[in-house]
Amino acid sequence: MNVESYLKSCGVPFDMLPHRSEYTASRTAQALHVPGHIFAKTVVVQADDHPVMAVLPSTRWLNMDRLQQALGCRRVTLSPESEFQSLFPDCELGALPPFGSQYHMETIVDDGLAADEYIVFDGNTHDRAVSMRFSDYANIEHPRVMHIAS
16 A cells, blocks of 8 residues: 555545655654654554554553553564565555555554644655644544553
């Protein structure tokens, strides 16, 4: 999925934000001069052997216990990056847009991101990001919003 093409096909307004290549969500937020609490990082986990996309502010950590409780599953583990090439063939390693539905997985968003008007996230590469209204993001992705970050 090319995130720019996908968003155009959904008819929602968004901005593409080119920036110098960065490899962490926090550093990307700094490069873009956007607050870290609106820049989303995407973490892929296995919840009872099913992939799930967890999306949280770059300033926070994924709380695996909270996620496990929120999902009502027995076990949650981080997905190994070695699987990302096959799961996300259209993305640079670690530059995942927060659209699990486009990759046949559920998307869980931390309630901290849902509290802001805008969300900014990687656009398939380490040198392009996307900015859009959180409400537009939620309307096309339909994520479950839960308190999963620490």
